[in-house]
Amino acid sequence: MDLEPEFDGPEFDGIVIGAGVGGIYQIKRLTDLGMHALLIEADEDLGGTWFRNRYPGARFDSESYTYGYSFSRELLDEWSWSERFSGQPENLRYLNFVADKFDLRQHMRFNSRVASMVFDEDGSFWTITLTDGTALTTRFVVCGLGLLSMPTPPRYEGTETFEGDSWHTYHWPTDPVDLSDKRVGVIGTGATGIQVIADIAAEVGHLTVFQRRPNWSAPLNNAPISEAEMNDIRSRYTEIYETCARTPGGFEHEPDRRGFWKVSPEERKALWDDLYDQPGFGIWLRNFAEIFTEEEANAEFSEYIAERIRQRVDDPAVAAKLIPVDHGFGMQRVPLETNYFEAYNRPNVELVDISETPIERITPAGVRTTAQDYDLDLIVYATGFDAITGAYDRIDIRGVDGVSLRDKWASGPVTYLGLFVHGFPNMFMIAGPQGASASSNFPRSIEQAVNWLSTLVQHVLDGGASRVEADADVEAQWTAHVTEMYSRFLIGRGKGWITGYNSNVEGREEGVIRYGVYNGGAPRYHARLATIADEGYPGISIR
Numbered sequence: 001m002d003l004e005p006e007f008d009g010p011e012f013d014g015i016v017i018g019a020g021v022g023g024i025y026q027i028k029r030l031t032d033l034g035m036h037a038l039l040i041e042a043d044e045d046l047g048g049t050w051f052r053n054r055y056p057g058a059r060f061d062s063e064s065y066t067y068g069y070s071f072s073r074e075l076l077d078e079w080s081w082s083e084r085f086s087g088q089p090e091n092l093r094y095l096n097f098v099a100d101k102f103d104l105r106q107h108m109r110f111n112s113r114v115a116s117m118v119f120d121e122d123g124s125f126w127t128i129t130l131t132d133g134t135a136l137t138t139r140f141v142v143c144g145l146g147l148l149s150m151p152t153p154p155r156y157e158g159t160e161t162f163e164g165d166s167w168h169t170y171h172w173p174t175d176p177v178d179l180s181d182k183r184v185g186v187i188g189t190g191a192t193g194i195q196v197i198a199d200i201a202a203e204v205g206h207l208t209v210f211q212r213r214p215n216w217s218a219p220l221n222n223a224p225i226s227e228a229e230m231n232d233i234r235s236r237y238t239e240i241y242e243t244c245a246r247t248p249g250g251f252e253h254e255p256d257r258r259g260f261w262k263v264s265p266e267e268r269k270a271l272w273d274d275l276y277d278q279p280g281f282g283i284w285l286r287n288f289a290e291i292f293t294e295e296e297a298n299a300e301f302s303e304y305i306a307e308r309i310r311q312r313v314d315d316p317a318v319a320a321k322l323i324p325v326d327h328g329f330g331m332q333r334v335p336l337e338t339n340y341f342e343a344y345n346r347p348n349v350e351l352v353d354i355s356e357t358p359i360e361r362i363t364p365a366g367v368r369t370t371a372q373d374y375d376l377d378l379i380v381y382a383t384g385f386d387a388i389t390g391a392y393d394r395i396d397i398r399g400v401d402g403v404s405l406r407d408k409w410a411s412g413p414v415t416y417l418g419l420f421v422h423g424f425p426n427m428f429m430i431a432g433p434q435g436a437s438a439s440s441n442f443p444r445s446i447e448q449a450v451n452w453l454s455t456l457v458q459h460v461l462d463g464g465a466s467r468v469e470a471d472a473d474v475e476a477q478w479t480a481h482v483t484e485m486y487s488r489f490l491i492g493r494g495k496g497w498i499t500g501y502n503s504n505v506e507g508r509e510e511g512v513i514r515y516g517v518y519n520g521g522a523p524r525y526h527a528r529l530a531t532i533a534d535e536g537y538p539g540i541s542i543r
Helices: 021-032 073-078 088-101 191-200 227-235 237-246 265-276 295-312 316-321 442-462 472-486 522-534
Strands: 012-017 037-040 114-120 125-130 135-143 165-168 183-187 206-211 349-353 359-362 366-369 373-375 378-381 396-398 427-429 468-470 540-542
Touching: 012 021, 012 125, 021 037, 021 088, 021 135, 021 442, 037 135, 073 088, 183 191, 183 366, 191 206, 206 366, 227 237, 237 442, 237 522, 265 295, 295 316, 316 349, 442 468, 442 522, 442 540, 468 472
Parallel strands: 012 037, 012 135, 114 396, 135 427, 165 378, 183 206, 183 378, 206 349
Antiparallel strands: 114 125, 125 135, 359 366, 366 373, 468 540
16 A cells, blocks of 8 residues: 655745745745745746736836835846836836846746645645646745736626627737727726826727726826936935835825915915926825825815816816716825826717716627617726735635635735734735735835845744744734724725725625725834834744
8 A cells, every 4th residue: 555655844945926026026035045935926927017917008107216126236237227117018128137137037937826725734834736736835925916916807798799809908918919990999997097098099090988987197207218317316226215215105206294284375286287297106295295184185186186187188078077076186096197188189089988878788899888889899998906805815725724814804804014814824925905015116115025024034944933923913903003094094085996995896895995005104114014023023923
């Protein structure tokens, strides 16, 4: 009789799931510690967001030079950004450059989608089973699944009957798509839809935009970066990252602290006129702090942005439909645009308000609303993502006593620092729910999280321990703190993916806020991490 070989420990010290910005840096840190570590990625290559989102117009809304990694001076000196807000092809090239420079591909395995993760209590290790049946065992798991990595498909009848091409923006084809002279429909006007619409309006034969609810948006004001400017940026990297570290959003943009009500309306407008022409999130984050906390201040600034939209759109009726009335500017992450509003001045672009005439179904020929049929050659579904927790929900994750993470988070995520979940030992999250990544310049917070977790893992290993887990009481306290922070800011009333309020996720109740993002600002969050480490990790059981 054949006997099963005696189990002598997990195959890996650590496995990182996801080869996006966070996963790439995390596998470097773990292997630098001398750990036998592996990164597994569901797609056929690395890049995460910047591998998948290859739709027209996809680009940074963070300044390129603040988005890149800061851990290597050599890397900073070698890489040159070509645009202030670079596009998807360059962003993907950058991540490949990083992986190749540090020889990280040897630690990566692609086409490896995770089906389940089960914690073994006796051995204090995880068994990760892939969809092809492969089982991997590891002491630690670091989840770098991504905030916006699980697209939400359209929920209209008849999608399978459409005779033209159609896809979600997340699944844009690798091969070039010829849109010239095509009748194209775009469903959705969130951040992705805004980028697509602005980019293809001049190329297509006719563009029909189906809008459920408008979003506030402001100019990106992108520009090339010359060689001289890039050299200047390199000389200032230390200063740039110090600025990012002290600002609430992790950008170069620091708020105006004069006080909204302490300056005249004329001075406020002068500031806004200046910010409107500046690049990036300046219009949002260099503004008065009161627009985030006080309704009257926010209403005044929202009306300013509304008037700028009216000035840019020729038809007053169309302009009115493009101005939100259900939330103020900045109550959800602000999409940045390039000639988006001007696209509606083109004779080949038509706006359909599906809050007035809802879509009834997708037909073989196109889209049918309650008012009429629209014949189309191609449909682009910019219908968003099951944000923050969606990628976790698609994996059957079982912790202590077989408890399902999906069940624990059924009414909303519960974590400690967005990094741990009680009952799920040795499992960490970078860019997890209730962390600071979604509310700040993503790589700036990602590097902080990866560095902090890597130091913790080293601490655990140096102490000869095999298990680390957040206590239940600190998890409850952190979740309460995250919830309380929403009451201080108007963003708590937002209806975007950050709050999960206006969810189009099947089975998710619309109008229920899910407290999935930490709104206390990156400096406050990172200071807390530092204090916890300095005090010997209170609230975290290591044994």
